[in-house]
Amino acid sequence: MLPAASSPSMRRTYVLVLVFEVLVLAALWGVERVYG
Amino acid sequence: MHAFDWLIVVAYIVWIVWDGLRRTKAVREVEGYFLANRSLPWWAVGLSVMATQLSAITLVGTTGQGYADGLRFVQFYYGLPLAMVILSLTLVPFFHQARVFTAYEYLERRFDVRVRSLTSFLFLVSRSVSLGVVISAPSVILSIILGWPLPMTVAAIGGPTILYTMFGGVQAVTWTDVKQMGVIVFSVLAVVVALVLGLPADISLHEALHLAGSTGRLDAVDFSFSFTESYTFWSGLIGGLFLMLGYFGCDQSQVQRHLTARSIDEARSSLMMSAYWKIPLQALILLTGVLVFVFYLFNEPPMLFNRVHDERVRVSERAAEYEAVESTFRSDFEIRRQSARDLAAAHRNGVGVADAEARFLASQAALRATRDRAAGLVMDVTGDRQYTDVNYVFPTFITTVLPIGLMGLMIAAIFAAVMSSVSSELNSLSTATVIDFYRRLFRAQAPDSHYLLISKIVTAVWGIFACFVATWAADLGALIVVVNRVGSFFYGSILGVFVLAIATRASPLGALVGLVAGMTSVGYVGFTTRVAFLWQNVLGTLVVVLVGVTVTALTAPFTRRAS
Numbered sequence: 001m002l003p004a005a006s007s008p009s010m011r012r013t014y015v016l017v018l019v020f021e022v023l024v025l026a027a028l029w030g031v032e033r034v035y036g
Numbered sequence: 037m038h039a040f041d042w043l044i045v046v047a048y049i050v051w052i053v054w055d056g057l058r059r060t061k062a063v064r065e066v067e068g069y070f071l072a073n074r075s076l077p078w079w080a081v082g083l084s085v086m087a088t089q090l091s092a093i094t095l096v097g098t099t100g101q102g103y104a105d106g107l108r109f110v111q112f113y114y115g116l117p118l119a120m121v122i123l124s125l126t127l128v129p130f131f132h133q134a135r136v137f138t139a140y141e142y143l144e145r146r147f148d149v150r151v152r153s154l155t156s157f158l159f160l161v162s163r164s165v166s167l168g169v170v171i172s173a174p175s176v177i178l179s180i181i182l183g184w185p186l187p188m189t190v191a192a193i194g195g196p197t198i199l200y201t202m203f204g205g206v207q208a209v210t211w212t213d214v215k216q217m218g219v220i221v222f223s224v225l226a227v228v229v230a231l232v233l234g235l236p237a238d239i240s241l242h243e244a245l246h247l248a249g250s251t252g253r254l255d256a257v258d259f260s261f262s263f264t265e266s267y268t269f270w271s272g273l274i275g276g277l278f279l280m281l282g283y284f285g286c287d288q289s290q291v292q293r294h295l296t297a298r299s300i301d302e303a304r305s306s307l308m309m310s311a312y313w314k315i316p317l318q319a320l321i322l323l324t325g326v327l328v329f330v331f332y333l334f335n336e337p338p339m340l341f342n343r344v345h346d347e348r349v350r351v352s353e354r355a356a357e358y359e360a361v362e363s364t365f366r367s368d369f370e371i372r373r374q375s376a377r378d379l380a381a382a383h384r385n386g387v388g389v390a391d392a393e394a395r396f397l398a399s400q401a402a403l404r405a406t407r408d409r410a411a412g413l414v415m416d417v418t419g420d421r422q423y424t425d426v427n428y429v430f431p432t433f434i435t436t437v438l439p440i441g442l443m444g445l446m447i448a449a450i451f452a453a454v455m456s457s458v459s460s461e462l463n464s465l466s467t468a469t470v471i472d473f474y475r476r477l478f479r480a481q482a483p484d485s486h487y488l489l490i491s492k493i494v495t496a497v498w499g500i501f502a503c504f505v506a507t508w509a510a511d512l513g514a515l516i517v518v519v520n521r522v523g524s525f526f527y528g529s530i531l532g533v534f535v536l537a538i539a540t541r542a543s544p545l546g547a548l549v550g551l552v553a554g555m556t557s558v559g560y561v562g563f564t565t566r567v568a569f570l571w572q573n574v575l576g577t578l579v580v581v582l583v584g585v586t587v588t589a590l591t592a593p594f595t596r597r598a599s
Binding site: 007013024025028036 | 128305315
């Protein structure tokens with residue numbers, strides 16, 4: 001049995017989640033650089 | 037605590053119990069009790085997923101970690117968003133299409149009943165003990181802070197939670213989780229605002245962050261690669277990925293959350309909520325601890341936050357020594373307060389920052405050394421070698437500094453954090469017991485009303501068991517730590533079994549041997565080396581998959597001959 005494929009909007013959400021994570025990590029790293 | 041604060045706490049508990057119990061009307065069959073007839077919206081499931089993971093240990097312990105160590109711990113969660121995407125593509129649709137009640141039920145369809153029973157049994161053992169710890173940790177702290185006997189705090193937390201979970205089932209669990217998550221987030225935000233507004237008039241937030249940053253408390257990305265360092269970017273991203281895949285994909289307490297969603301896409305969306313918000317929320321909770329550290333730069337903190345042994349040390353033969361350390365601590369604090377002001381002024385004026393920072397860090401080190409001496413004295417006098425006060429920082433701050441109203445709200449948030457985790461875990465323990473054992477192995481044919489009644493009884497029994505464990509956990513000490521640690525050996529290994537199930541042609545024997553080999557190797561590494569916990573999850577998964585595939589290949593000729 002193959003898993004049900006994700007809809008196009010779901011696939012867009014996956015990409016957005018990963019982009020958002022990169023931005024959050026960049027923000028945390030930025031705080032560390034500015035104040036650390 | 038002021039009467040108004042008590043009123044808030046009592047109102048919170050009454051509200052949650054009432055809200056949980058009114059869901060009882062909607063529960064008429066087992067599928068409704070355990071899975072809400074697979075009818076819940078993604079946002080409610082998503083908040084329930086987050087509330088289940090966020091226990092009082094997270095709320096109280098993490099703020100303490102933020103105070104002592106800064107943002108470093110946030111790296112633990114770096115693998116979470118990727119794990120959620122992978123689960124949405126793989127296990128989530130498998131579980132929903134299979135229309136299972138438990139994750140382990142799926143393993144019987146793919147392998148056999150032995151694999152299902154063993155994995156479900158491992159879940160029951162590890163989750164029931166960890167549930168006791170989840171109740172015990174905040175109960176011990178609240179009993180010391182509020183001056184209540186431990187059984188009373190355990191009953192105050194466990195009693196109402198068992199009541200609404202037992203009668204309302206997963207509907208009660210989810211809808212109370214939604215409200216509890218709201219209480220937690222609102223309270224934490226309110227405390228952050230109070231901390232920022234509470235900065236001394238001449239210290240801006242920008243300068244406060246410089247003070248915290250100079251001690252390394254804003255370091256949140258450590259790119260060094262080490263198998264022994266607990267929290268680095270790589271251990272969080274890779275080890276954390278495997279841990280989160282195991283926790284959200286194979287642990288019934290989380291799988292049951294997304295099984296209640298209306299559709300596969302709603303289940304996926306519920307996981308995406310954690311993928312988006314878990315790291316920012318965790319960073320916010322840690323930042324709260326960092327701001328508490330800044331607060332205590334300008335307001336004298338207690339020398340030790342955990343005062344449980346205070347009286348005993350004060351009447352011991354080393355009382356004079358303890359008082360001398362206290363006096364040194366006070367003068368160390370005054371020096372640090374002044375050097376913190378000097379450093380803030382240096383940042384404001386842009387002059388002499390390096391010198392002021394060196395003086396501030398030296399005063400911080402001196403104060404820390406004095407605190408360590410005090411803790412050493414407590415350990416010598418009481419013989420309590422496990423003594424620590426990190427988990428007492430935030431409760432002490434709540435009960436001694438926060439204004440009336442906010443204090444009650446924050447205590448209610450601690451109750452919310454523990455109750456939301458306990459209710460989900462109780463519900464999942466009951467599901468695994470009834471579906472994987474009682475209905476599968478002991479009584480396969482019975483009316484739905486019979487299983488519903490048994491499910492409610494089993495929920496209550498697990499709840500009472502967890503409360504007993506919680507009451508005795510403090511005395512069991514090292515034993516509980518060992519049992520909890522052994523429980524953590526299962527995550528990577530059980531994930532390995534699910535990988536074998538969906539990605540290979542492994543046989544039931546291969547899965548069983550692989551599972552035992554995985555847990556044994558993680559146990560060996562865990563007890564004999566200093567390899568960090570997060571990496572052990574990777575090891576467990578890889579060993580299970582490699583051994584499982586190898587055993588399947590080696591036994592294939594015999595299996596074919598037999599069939």
